[in-house]
Amino acid sequence: MKRTIVIALAIFTFALTARAQESGKTIAERLGYPRDAKLLIVHADDLGMAHSVNVATMKAFESGLVNSGSIMVPCPWLSEIATYARANPQADLGLHLTLTSEWTNFRWGPVSSKDRVSSLLDKDGYFYLTETDAAAHADPKQVEIEIMAQIEKARSLGIQPTHLDSHMGTLYQSKELLEVFLRVARSQKLPVRVARSWFSRADILPESLKQDDVYIDRVLDINPGVTPQDWAKFYSEALKKLEPGVTEVVIHLAYDDAEMQGATFNHPNWGAAWRQRDLEFFTSDAFRKLIQENQIKLITWRELGKLLK
């Protein structure tokens, strides 16, 4: 996730439930917590993209402080994270549905047969580099074919996804794409990343939602305006001010190593050093202490998903 996702994610996220919101209960209450509980999902994106991402995220999971993540099925290192998923069936792993291939030297394309999803492909046969190009060209029927293929492939490899979200927010770029995303998620009985705080995007969001859909309250993520020196400060201040309800902090983990430097060489935002900074902060004692001192309770998408069963 990167680039205009800052804008897209400042607008969106979502979870489905069998209980209607009109009952007046908050998500926190539906999950069995007090109305004023501060609930946090610490979520690593982009699993399967690169070896560096996979090993950094698996290490972060060991810390217990990062407790959720989502997998990019079209990416070359999928098999490595699928092996992890099979060995750790309780891990909170969802699918990071992927319709973009954003690193210029390191590319991927669809799971489905290319001639069935030609609207998703650039002239070189890969997904488009940006979510705006992807959304501008995408035939929604082909989007549905491809994201269903990603879900089916994940399941065939033994991944039992706990949730769905959208790499670089491509599926939040138009009402048509969002409705494909929600329809697929409902068919799979899986919660998806949509947040109540995104309802300012009134053009596409509320009218696409159904009465028995339920939303998390907000997404927290860092953006390119934060300097490396202020990295820990940004997250620390956000956690100290965390409001009650369900927040997902969306992070990107990897090592600042040769592979990630090669992939992100021309794109420091969401680049190799960025990801190592996220790794260091979210596995640190400082983060553990912030959770304790601010009475933050870590929860997972698996808990949210139970509301749909």
Add this chain to the structure above:
Amino acid sequence: MKRTIVIALAIFTFALTARAQESGKTIAERLGYPRDAKLLIVHADDLGMAHSVNVATMKAFESGLVNSGSIMVPCPWLSEIATYARANPQADLGLHLTLTSEWTNFRWGPVSSKDRVSSLLDKDGYFYLTETDAAAHADPKQVEIEIMAQIEKARSLGIQPTHLDSHMGTLYQSKELLEVFLRVARSQKLPVRVARSWFSRADILPESLKQDDVYIDRVLDINPGVTPQDWAKFYSEALKKLEPGVTEVVIHLAYDDAEMQGATFNHPNWGAAWRQRDLEFFTSDAFRKLIQENQIKLITWRELGKLLK
């Protein structure tokens, strides 16, 4: 390249020319060298596979001692090596036609639409792990579709291949596959890796060749029986004993870094440390001295290709 390629490559390689061999001239003579000249192509396989492979090979090219290589079009790091090819149009770069995906945690699939080449795919939609499985399942018509798609994609990215060879020797596994390979190479007027020394494989080789095809004399490559301690000794002895004619030494370059260790974790043969050993030997002063002291002349596939024009 790996595993049974040792056997396959002990048997094969090939170059086409407009001049017939019955004229009695050796390849060396056709190229304008004396009959007793010792001509060597120092060829790195697997470009495009991984960032580590690309950067190690580009560094080796700078030394001038490694002077040829071939590119795997279906692999995720193709764009990085395509950028290099466009910036270095004189580089001797061919295509390492790819029908296998041999690293269990790091996979790739076809360039063509999956439903057109279903016989080339394993149950997860990738190429098969081994050349024997690939050859056992491959429909030759689909092989032709896929290797033509790889050539067309390379050209569309600005790569002007000087030669063709076959990753893991899949295209040398049967007469049918070899004939597809030779037919495609002839249509492209490109020389391919086939060696006179492989003619012991009488079942498929001589009868597939045409009168105006020309072969290099032999391929030299290291095999898993050589210990790391004997690496330099193996190559040094082979170079000291190099016979006259055209030899291609087929090597595999990469750094012994996290990415390559991750890809090859369960396969030390052709693994990360193996590739760094090759990199160190073939960019060493010792190798430079061996070339000089043994009157070895480095040539490229581009020179061989001129015989076809």
